[in-house]
Amino acid sequence: MTASAPRSILPPLTAEEQAHSLSLAAHIGDALAAAGGWLSFERFMELALYAPGLGYYSAGSAKLGEGGDFVTAPEVSDLFSRCIARQCAAVLAHTGGEILELGAGTGRMAAALLGELAAHGVLPERYAILEVSADLAGRQRERLARLPQALRERVVWLERLPEEPVHGVLLANEVADALPCRRFRCEAQGVSELGVVRDDVRGDPVTATATFAFRERAVAADASLTCDLDEILAGLPEPLSPGYTSEVCPRIAPWIGALGASLARGLLLLCDYGLPRRHYYHPQRVSGTLRCHYKQRAHDDPYINLGVQDITAWVDFTRVADAALAAGLEVSGFATQAAFLLGLGVEGLVAEAGAGIERTRLAGEARRLIMPEEMGEAFKMMALSRDLDIPLAGFALQDLRHLL
Numbered sequence: 001m002t003a004s005a006p007r008s009i010l011p012p013l014t015a016e017e018q019a020h021s022l023s024l025a026a027h028i029g030d031a032l033a034a035a036g037g038w039l040s041f042e043r044f045m046e047l048a049l050y051a052p053g054l055g056y057y058s059a060g061s062a063k064l065g066e067g068g069d070f071v072t073a074p075e076v077s078d079l080f081s082r083c084i085a086r087q088c089a090a091v092l093a094h095t096g097g098e099i100l101e102l103g104a105g106t107g108r109m110a111a112a113l114l115g116e117l118a119a120h121g122v123l124p125e126r127y128a129i130l131e132v133s134a135d136l137a138g139r140q141r142e143r144l145a146r147l148p149q150a151l152r153e154r155v156v157w158l159e160r161l162p163e164e165p166v167h168g169v170l171l172a173n174e175v176a177d178a179l180p181c182r183r184f185r186c187e188a189q190g191v192s193e194l195g196v197v198r199d200d201v202r203g204d205p206v207t208a209t210a211t212f213a214f215r216e217r218a219v220a221a222d223a224s225l226t227c228d229l230d231e232i233l234a235g236l237p238e239p240l241s242p243g244y245t246s247e248v249c250p251r252i253a254p255w256i257g258a259l260g261a262s263l264a265r266g267l268l269l270l271c272d273y274g275l276p277r278r279h280y281y282h283p284q285r286v287s288g289t290l291r292c293h294y295k296q297r298a299h300d301d302p303y304i305n306l307g308v309q310d311i312t313a314w315v316d317f318t319r320v321a322d323a324a325l326a327a328g329l330e331v332s333g334f335a336t337q338a339a340f341l342l343g344l345g346v347e348g349l350v351a352e353a354g355a356g357i358e359r360t361r362l363a364g365e366a367r368r369l370i371m372p373e374e375m376g377e378a379f380k381m382m383a384l385s386r387d388l389d390i391p392l393a394g395f396a397l398q399d400l401r402h403l404l
Contacts, residue, residue, distance in 0.1 A: 010305070011295045017308045024054040024307035025212035029198060037197060038217060042250075044196045045180040045302070045311055050132065054307055057133045057178070070293040070310060072174050073271065073337065073375060074109035077365030081112035083344040087269065087394045088113065088169045089122040094390050095266045097167030100128045100158075102259075103175045107140030114151045123154065124168055130158045165264035172259075173271045176320070177312040181249040182225055183288065185218055186240045191229050192218035194245070196303070214303045224250070235318075236281055246281060246288035247313045253323040260327030260386070267392075268329065268384040271337065274315030275380075289314035317382055324384045333383030333395030338376030340394040341369055 013021060028047050032039045049055045073080040088099060104110050110127060117123050131137040137157060144155050183194040199215035221229065228248050233239065259268055274280070280289070291298050294309035302311045321331045335343070350366050353359040370376040383392055 010297055010299060013305060013308065017305075020054070020059065021306045021308055022212065024048065024051060025214075027051055027054055028196075028214070028306065029212045032196065032198060032214075038219065039196045041183040041194050041196060041216075041302075042180045044214070048302065048306055048311055049178060049180070051307075056307055056310055057136075059135070059307055070296065072105055073369060073379065074105060074112070074173065076368050076375070077362070078108070078112040079346055079349055079362060079366055080341065080369055081109040082116045082349055083341050083346055083394070084109070084171070084269070085113045085116035085120070086344045087267075087392065088124075088171075089117055089120045090390060090393065091169050091267045091388065092117075092122050092124055094388065095167045097124065097169075097266060098126045098128060099124045099169045099171065100130065100162070100166060100262070102130050102170065102172040103133075103136075103178075104129045104131055104140050105136060105173070107143035109171075109173065110140065110155065111143055111147060114147060114154070118151060123151075125154070127155045128158050128162070129155065130161065161258060161262045165262055166266070167264050168266045170259055170263055170266070170268040172269070174273075176249075176252065176255070176270060176272045176315045177274070178310070179249050179251045179255060181247040181251075181290075181313045182228075183245065183247050183290070184221060184225060184229060186242055186244040187218075188242045191221045191226065193221045193225050194218050216303075232277065232281060235277060237278065238283060240281065240283065241286075244283075244286050246285070247290060249313065249316065249319065252316070252319050253326065256320060256323035256329075256384070257327045260324065260329045260384070263329075263386050265387040266385065267332070267388055268324075270315075270320065270382040270384070271379060272315045273378045273380070274317050277316050277318035280314065280316045280318075315380075317380060320382060320384075329384040329386055330388075331382070332385040332388065333381070333392050333398050335381050335395050335398040336377050337379035337381055338370040338372070339397040340381040341366075343394045343396040345393075346370065 024047070028044065031043070031047060047055060049057050052058055099113070101110055110129065114123070114127060129140060131140065144152060185192050185194055194216050196214050197217045199213040225248070228250060232248065287300070290302065290311070290313050291300060292302055292305070292309050292311050294305050317334065324331055346366055346369070350359060350362045353362050368374045381394060383395055
């Protein structure tokens with residue numbers, strides 16, 4: 001994660017990006033007009049990310065790596081994927097079956113996982129990838145085509161979750177943060193929901209949304225949001241002050257429910273940046289966790305650069321745990337990324353490189369993955385399981401009390 005950048009220092013859009021962003025803004029404008037002039041932020045975020053052919057994840061822009069908008073742990077180092085592979089190997093040795101990766105990025109984690117699992121002699125029957133981005137699916141196919149044939153032949157791409165529940169491992173690395181969320185603000189007289197209206201007078205020649213500009217507007221919270229917030233607020237040690245703004249993601253429960261229904265036996269492993277509820281809705285976190293990512297810079301304005309920037313919100317892992325229990329899954333582990341990697345021997349993987357440049361490089365990558373000021377603390381790992389009675393080495397240093 002990077003600190004939020006002022007809009008004024010964001011790189012300018014190219015002419016192609018501006019044209020694309022204008023097209024998506026017009027599409028959102030049509031949806032807003034059809035809805036009567038106000039869209040929930042949840043619907044706005046859904047269109048901005050997933051509108052067919054226009055949304056950030058549906059269109060063909062580079063997203064990951066140095067030339068993209070953000071970097072994920074598998075792109076930082078194969079050490080992350082090799083540790084994931086060790087955890088998968090332990091599960092597959094017990095359950096057999098397959099691995100299903102949700103949102104496989106550039107395919108780098110899949111390639112590293114298959115290589116490491118082959119070295120351990122515990123390959124999945126197949127490695128399935130469910131990818132919503134045509135651009136990323138193309139990059140995955142190109143990368144995985146370079147694998148040895150015995151590994152390459154195990155990889156398949158799916159358009160939807162499998163109809164028959166699988167045995168094995170489901171992986172979701174930085175997927176939950178991109179689920180569209182609702183935004184709310186605490187007021188003296190109650191809670192309001194934040195949504196989106198047109199703001200055509202807000203011209204900005206630097207952005208592509210000058211003709212179709214949008215701004216925030218609050219309305220009274222409806223019954224479903226009020227119910228969600230009553231449950232959240234009841235579990236906090238103190239009330240939230242007027243003006244407090246944050247997010248709630250009602251799509252977590254059906255998403256976890258669908259994944260749970262797709263898992264006959266084995267492990268669902270989640271990695272994302274997020275917090276247990278009491279820390280997520282901390283009184284000092286007055287502006288919430290919503291962040292946008294564009295060209296390796298994070299900022300907090302979701303209404304610019306439409307279709308060419310990512311929009312995310314941190315994950316309330318207490319909500320995930322509650323959803324898992326409701327879906328008949330067991331919460332088998334919760335740990336920081338640092339604790340997870342250390343439990344799976346990331347230090348030993350660095351030491352195996354011996355001395356010299358390679359070990360120095362791996363040590364630097366490991367520090368980025370585990371240091372608190374880098375990715376080690378902000379990112380969390382959660383293990384949800386069904387009929388899996390084995391120790392999980394990645395969660396040997398966990399403390400589930402943090403989820404309460």
